[in-house]
Amino acid sequence: xxxxxxxxxxxxxxxxxxxxxxxxxxxxxxxxxxxxxxxxxxxxxxxxxxxxxxxxxxxxxxxxxxxxxxxxxxxxxxxxxxxxxxxxxxxxxxxxxxxxxxxxxxxxxxxxxxxxxxxxxxxxxxxxxxxxxxxxxxxxxxxxxxxxxxxxxxxxxxxxxxxxxxxxxxxxxxxxxxxxxxxxxxxxxxxxxxxxxxxxxxxxxxxxxxxxxxxxxxxxxxxxxxxxxxxxxxxxxxxxxxxxxxxxxxxxxxxxxxxxxxxxxxxx
Numbered sequence: 544x545x546x547x548x549x550x551x552x553x554x555x556x557x558x559x560x561x562x563x564x565x566x567x568x569x570x571x572x573x574x575x576x577x578x579x580x581x582x583x584x585x586x587x588x589x590x591x592x593x594x595x596x597x598x599x600x601x602x603x604x605x606x607x608x609x610x611x612x613x614x615x616x617x618x619x620x621x622x623x624x625x626x627x628x629x630x631x632x633x634x635x636x637x638x639x640x641x642x643x644x645x646x647x648x649x650x651x652x653x654x655x656x657x658x659x660x661x662x663x664x665x666x667x668x669x670x671x672x673x674x675x676x677x678x679x680x681x682x683x684x685x686x687x688x689x690x691x692x693x694x695x696x697x698x699x700x701x702x703x704x705x706x707x708x709x710x711x712x713x714x715x716x717x718x719x720x721x722x723x724x725x726x727x728x729x730x731x732x733x734x735x736x737x738x739x740x741x742x743x744x745x746x747x748x749x750x751x752x753x754x755x756x757x758x759x760x761x762x763x764x765x766x767x768x769x770x771x772x773x774x775x776x777x778x779x780x781x782x783x784x785x786x787x788x789x790x791x792x793x794x795x796x797x798x799x800x801x802x803x804x805x806x807x808x809x810x811x
Contacts, residue, residue, distance in 0.1 A: 548665055549575045549594055549627075551618040552604035552634070559604055559634040559651075570662045595621050599668045599743070600628045602661070603643065606635035619643065628668055632661060647712050663704075663759075667718060670737070670744050670760040697726045699770050699783045700755075702792035703804055710804040716761040717804055721788070723756045723770050727779055730772040732756070738767040764811025 548567055552560040560576065567574040575594050595601065601622040609615040619629050620642070631639065631648040639648065649661050703710035704718040711718045723733055733756040737745045742760075749758040756770070762785060769782035783791075786809040793801050 547573045547599050549598035549601045551615050553609035553612045555608040556604050556606050556634050566658045596625045598627050603631045604634045605631055605637055607637045610637045667759045667761045697723050697781045699781050699788045700792040701788035709800040716763045718761050721758050729774045734771045736769045765808050
């Protein structure tokens with residue numbers, strides 16, 4: 544299912560919101576915009592709350608007007624309370640609310656706004672953890688079951704998305720690409736599984752049209768990842784902890800920024 548993006552904005556920034564909706568449409572992302580979805584005579588409060596709860600992400604268009612808008616503040620705070628990912632974007636220079644300032648924001652106020660940065664971030668949403676982590680509880684880490692692999696068989700790799708040689712973060716999560724190297728010939732697709740209930744879409748499939756079956760996720764911590772390949776005759780399987788796969792994807796020598804990110808993943 545395509546991510547459903549809720550656009551939160553002030554009516555004074557309607558032009559910017561419309562440009563954003565156009566960019567999402569061109570990227571084949573579904574957008575929810577109040578002027579299109581809330582028809583005259585409808586009971587708007589319940590419909591608005593349903594749209595927020597059902598969204599994959601909420602993009603907050605920040606400006607001096609939206610910063611002082613009670614409706615915009617309600618929308619992003621309601622989304623955070625419902626566990627929906629919030630992406631602040633700068634439409635016009637303004638001061639961020641303290642609750643929003645803890646998320647990485649994207650400046651789209653210039654002449655050549657980096658729309659791709661937002662689009663790429665939104666496309667990882669279904670395979671990411673929620674902004675609000677579950678209540679603290681005692682977790683017993685079980686040693687992952689060893690996967691028997693033939694020498695030279697398929698192996699799971701992971702790598703950070705890099706910008707200026709530093710790992711990219713979406714909110715408090717790292718943007719990460721999963722790949723499988725040395726997949727047996729004839730593999731038509733790979734099904735990845737993230738063995739953690741906090742992921743929105745713990746299982747997803749990547750076809751062989753993508754180089755090395757590349758699929759994107761975002762995560763703030765370590766998790767067991769498995770990959771199952773399907774062939775005409777039979778299937779194969781490989782698995783690794785995310786931190787282990789990142790160490791493979793970023794062989795030594797690594798930069799200090801990458802080492803720090805891997806250590807953060809390991810410790811969460």
